[in-house]
Amino acid sequence: MLFYRAALPLSRTTLNYAAGIIRRHRKSIGSRWRKLNPGQQALLVLAYLRKGETFAELAAGFAVGTTTAWRYVEEVLALLATRAPKLRQAVRDAKKAGYAYVVLDGTLIPIDRVAADRPFYSGKHKRHGMNLQVIASSGGDVLWVSGALPGSVHDMKAEWIWDVLAELEAAGLVTLADKGYQGSSYAKIPYRGKNKPESQKQANRAHAQLRAPGERANAQLKAWRILRKLRCCPWRAGQLAKAIHALQIREA
Known part of the structure; x- marks a missing residue:
């Protein structure tokens, strides 16, 4: 498999916002250690949303398992979606x-x-x-x-x-x-x-x-x-859109 550097057209503010949410969540559930720190997990999720990378591609790029990449994304999507305006x-x-x-x-x-x-x-x-x-x-x-x-x-x-x-x-x-x-x-x-x-x-x-x-x-x-x-799953469309909206508010 080949690897390359790539740009993500998002601001540092958005990355820090997502990383802060992850950091607070880990503290609340008492998560002691993970392969990726909050900033890296946030970057993985942003790459998934903005560039549409597959879990296999994300796993290879961040040196984690495919299941781990999926679990990281699912966790952060749920956290972000709840922060979208009702x-x-x-x-x-x-x-x-x-x-x-x-x-x-x-x-x-x-x-x-x-x-x-x-x-x-x-x-x-x-x-x-x-x-x-x-x-x-x-x-x-x-x-x-x-x-x-x-x-x-x-x-x-x-x-x-x-x-x-x-x-x-x-x-x-x-x-x-x-x-x-x-x-x-x-x-x-x-x-x-x-x-x-x-x-x-x-x-x-x-x-x-x-x-x-x-x-x-x-x-x-x-x-x-x-x-x-x-x-x-088609029914995830709403959660994805809400998570993206929460990020867009910060990006603006």
Whole structure:
């Protein structure tokens, strides 16, 4: 096997944050000695998330067993995911920040599945995946990310399951969303139908421009290569996204 040096496009602050969480966790459970120190374990996990390295590759690079690499990653993902903002907290923080509006959008996390797995198949995207709901600020930052639902679940139903718009309405936050949320009595969505008058077409173009930051927020999540195509249990998509969000907050 060949080895090489590689760069990880993340700041030292993010590494120190993850290492601090690991250090405190080890102290709380009384863990005396491990093959990797907290900083090395944090680096291993960041490489897994940001570059999508396999456990075999991580194990070889950090001179540990494959099972050990898997255990290190699982431990830190659980710790990070619990630190991602909950929906009510995220909405409250957005209200306090005084955003002119927020953007609600669904994104599909592709998974490694076969055509027989119908619950995971998204007719909209024509591929298998997991549905995540994301609230983004008007500046394009992720404010909140939901747990995972099968790709066959429509965005409107996913929003209803997580009770997203109800929380946003209660806070009085202006919310923009795409046509996937048709039927909502609160979210501002584009006009639908053919042969629309020019005024509605202009309104739709303006709406799309304002909603663009939501697309950028989803792109920020998928800059972490682990989310570009999951080769693990599909239901881990939500935990992975929440862990990444917790890290993104520190990276910002």
